[in-house]
Amino acid sequence: AQTVTQSQPEMSVQEAETVTLSCTYDTSESDYYLFWYKQPPSRQMILVIRQEAYKQQNATENRFSVNFQKAAKSFSLKISDSQLGDAAMYFCAYRRFGNEKLTFGTGTRLTIIP
Amino acid sequence: DTEVTQTPKHLVMGMTNKKSLKCEQHMGHRAMYWYKQKAKKPPELMFVYSYEKLSINESVPSRFSPECPNSSLLNLHLHALQPEDSALYLCASSQEPLANEQFFGPGTRLTVL
Numbered sequence: 020a021q022t023v024t025q026s027q028p029e030m031s032v033q034e035a036e037t038v039t040l041s042c043t044y045d046t047s048e049s050d051y052y053l054f055w056y057k058q059p060p061s062r063q064m065i066l067v068i069r070q071e072a073y074k075q076q077n078a079t080e081n082r083f084s085v086n087f088q089k090a091a092k093s094f095s096l097k098i099s100d101s102q103l104g105d106a107a108m109y110f111c112a113y114r115r116f117g118n119e120k121l122t123f124g125t126g127t128r129l130t131i132i133p
Numbered sequence: 134d135t136e137v138t139q140t141p142k143h144l145v146m147g148m149t150n151k152k153s154l155k156c157e158q159h160m161g162h163r164a165m166y167w168y169k170q171k172a173k174k175p176p177e178l179m180f181v182y183s184y185e186k187l188s189i190n191e192s193v194p195s196r197f198s199p200e201c202p203n204s205s206l207l208n209l210h211l212h213a214l215q216p217e218d219s220a221l222y223l224c225a226s227s228q229e230p231l232a233n234e235q236f237f238g239p240g241t242r243l244t245v246l
Binding site: 052054061062063064065066069110117118119120121122123124125126 | 164166173174175176177178181183188189191221223225230231233234235237238239240
């Protein structure tokens with residue numbers, strides 16, 4: 020079974036600084052997708068960024084970028100120029116190619132310090 | 134319309150009650166999902182509907198009964214729940230069953246007394 024591990028239950032960062040959230044996963048599959056979802060205190064989960072395992076290039080979305088290390092099964096999220104609106108619970112998630120099931124990690128609560 | 138709506142926002146029910154949660158999307162998405170999220174835990178998949186047919190049931194107890202009357206609507210019927218079923222129930226949808234983005238609703242906070 021696939022497992023997703025986020026070893027940092029909580030993180031904090033000063034506004035405008037950079038923070039990196041860690042995620043590791045375990046799978047025997049070679050084709051899969053990885054995601055970072057953000058769940059603000061209002062609860063609605065939104066997709067931040069996604070990565071296809073077959074792509075070597077790391078995904079980037081504005082201030083958000085990932086460091087995808089397939090051999091190490093590591094998928095970290097870097098948030099640059101942190102803003103107050105980035106405060107949320109961040110979930111790393113995995114989906115096997117050809118399967119609809121999304122498996123989430125335990126989450127990292129990110130606090131932004133003004 | 135680019136959102137998933139869920140009603141009610143909050144629900145309190147007794148163990149003998151029957152209630153339903155409703156989820157709606159008007160984005161033309163053909164896959165819809167129910168997740169259960171306990172406090173300080175990640176969402177856990179319960180059911181997936183693909184093209185209005187149940188495609189995944191993650192061994193959910195029969196006291197939870199999903200229904201997809203049409204492509205825009207997803208219901209979760211609740212009967213004889215237990216206090217441990219208290220949680221946030223999230224609905225999500227995606228354009229296709231294997232699409233790379235799921236759009237989540239705000240959830241229904243359920244309390245079972």
